[in-house]
Amino acid sequence: MMVPTLKVTGLQKSYGPTIALGGVSFEIVPGEVHALLGENGAGKSTLVKILSGVVQPDAGSAVLGGAEYTPRSILEAREQGVSTAFQELSLLTNLTVAENLALPELKKSALRLVSKRDNEELAAATLAQYGLELDPRAHVSTLTLADRQRLEIVRAMSKRPKLLILDEPTAVLSSTDWLFALIRAETARGTAVLYISHRLNEIRELCAHGTVLRSGRSIATAELDKTDDAAIFEMMVGTSLASFSRKASTSKEGDQPRLQVTDLHAGDVKGASFSVPVGGIVGVAGLDGQGQGDLFHALFGLTSIKSGNVRVEGKPVEMRSPAHALKAGIEVSLLPEERKTQGIFPSLSVQRNVTLGAMSKVSSLGVVRRSRGQRLMREVAKRVDLADRYFNFQIGELSGGNQQKALLARVLSTGAKTLLLFDPTRGVDVGTKQAIYEAIQSYAASGGAVLLYSSELSEIVQLCDRCLVVYDGRIVAQLEGSELEERRIVAAATGHFEGSQVRSAA
Known part of the structure; x- marks a missing residue:
């Protein structure tokens, strides 16, 4: 034996x-x-x-x-x-x-x-x-x-x-x-x-x-x-x-775009144009390193925009930095790619990590009000199915899935009208995924707009109304309806679409 x-x-x-x-x-x-x-x-x-x-x-x-x-x-x-x-x-x-x-x-x-x-x-x-x-x-x-x-x-x-x-x-x-x-x-x-x-x-x-x-x-x-x-x-x-089932989209054809991007050049992004409607969930797909990270960072003011236009609710804006975007009245929140190094403060409590995203809501005259923080925490925790018993834990002690729920709670706590979510269910289990899906769908149904990158194509097909496929820094396909299927996403993401090779301009 x-x-x-x-x-x-x-x-x-x-x-x-x-x-x-x-x-x-x-x-x-x-x-x-x-x-x-x-x-x-x-x-x-x-x-x-x-x-x-x-x-x-x-x-x-x-x-x-x-x-x-x-x-x-x-x-x-x-x-x-x-x-x-x-x-x-x-x-x-x-x-x-x-x-x-x-x-x-x-x-x-x-x-x-x-x-x-x-x-x-x-x-x-x-x-x-x-x-x-x-x-x-x-x-x-x-x-x-x-x-x-x-x-x-x-x-x-x-x-x-x-x-x-x-x-x-x-x-x-x-x-x-x-x-x-x-x-x-x-x-x-x-x-x-x-x-x-x-x-x-x-x-x-x-x-x-x-x-x-x-x-x-x-x-x-x-x-x-x-x-x-x-x-x-x-x-x-x-x-x-x-x-577990997919909910119907809340966006409608002709809806006013919440986010409108035209001919954007930033980092590895080359001439991106698209819109995200009110109530819509728009997916982004692509092989690793095709410019999707620069696209999200540019829209959050972390990567310099070389040229192109960004409009929020029809208003032209300049995303020079996250702080500049906020000062300009742009309500956008980013869920980062790597929670351990870009998202959490591991030695702080879950509640502190969540409410850091909305200090104006939990403070008065520069002093954080504990009761306000607790009230906000209870409200957003319900939206992501995060158990009350975790509120006072150090966030570094939680499982990866609960950390991700807390980070999503943080961006929801800001009251932002547009969410930028970069691989929001990476490394989480099927139960946590469903809680995150439901939170995203509920947010969109209440009038939010979501731009979401995922490394799992099945997730994009299940969750999104439309998919932007990125190849060599360019959006080479926009798929929706019956065209939104894994086979077509893979074809475009690997440089082929409808039998023709996708070539980028020099």
Whole structure:
């Protein structure tokens, strides 16, 4: 009988009265990709931290390759053969690609000095081995979020682990081909992979078995080819998928545009023209790095606009900075791409994080009024289905899904008439997605306007009235009605549309 690479039995972990894990058991055999499924807050992150040596369990056991496994740090875990690519990236952004790959032990010369050249040569060889085209000398801070995720994955794989843990590895990747090829190469040499994702199509492509967590406990380990999506969902959240449905659009043809953009040039954006109507949800789709980030940042005043016109409710405006936009009376709020580094203040409470977006509503004569903050917090928390018990938690202690709900609550708290949402459900579970969808739909139904980028095409098809497809900085297609389908979005996003290659002007 094959000895499991990893066997965990009855793992438990509590933080005061909060039970993060109440009993988790499963096993992974060599060469297997094993899925870990569950809502945000189900205990997945805590389990990953235990297996990675970040925290220690209160009870239960883990056995790695037949030996007791009790790592007390990430370095101990790596030494024993467990390597993790974290969802909340662990790269040091002030260091280079080569330095991040070499940590914790930089290559030294014969004189015991750190050899920059040797480290860069070793990094170049590693990047080439895993098919990642990055400059070893580039600082991580200059990389796109997708390239940082790829680097995180390569660093974990390059340690040649017995067990590789991949936590939401495709959350910001526009294609899975590169990653899946690497995973198959790893499993072919006997590596066991624990794969955590909310994307069931990916899990079904890679995994034969999956363990479902709910409320900190392992509910079941299922054979995925014998278990349909509805059954998995019901195990995850304890309710049926049947209640999830798309609501009708509230925008109407001929509605006054809330946001009108004409021939916009900014960053990598080249001549973008479109409108977002009152009550409308307009999606943006495109492969990574096609200019969608610059489009959102330009409309929020974070990227300089070279030329073109922006109108809000028919009024021409200049988005020189977020502060300038607010002074001009422009009511626009941005939900950022990366919640950890661009969104949350991890040491502050959830309520403080939310109400920072609406200081004028919670303060008087420069003094924050606690009662006003509590009232506003209760109001917007209901709109995003954020539980009252989290209000006084440090936001850094919450699951990723609850952090994302809090950030959406912050932008809703401003009273803005237009929302710019950049991948608002990245890395969150299906239950949290539904809460976010309902909040967005309710906002639009009440007269708001939404411009939304998503890396998940199914989300755009489900949620949006119209989709702008970006390729090489240009909007090459605007799809709506029966044309709004994944096949057409993919065709345009890859440079092809209706059988003709999309070419941008020089």
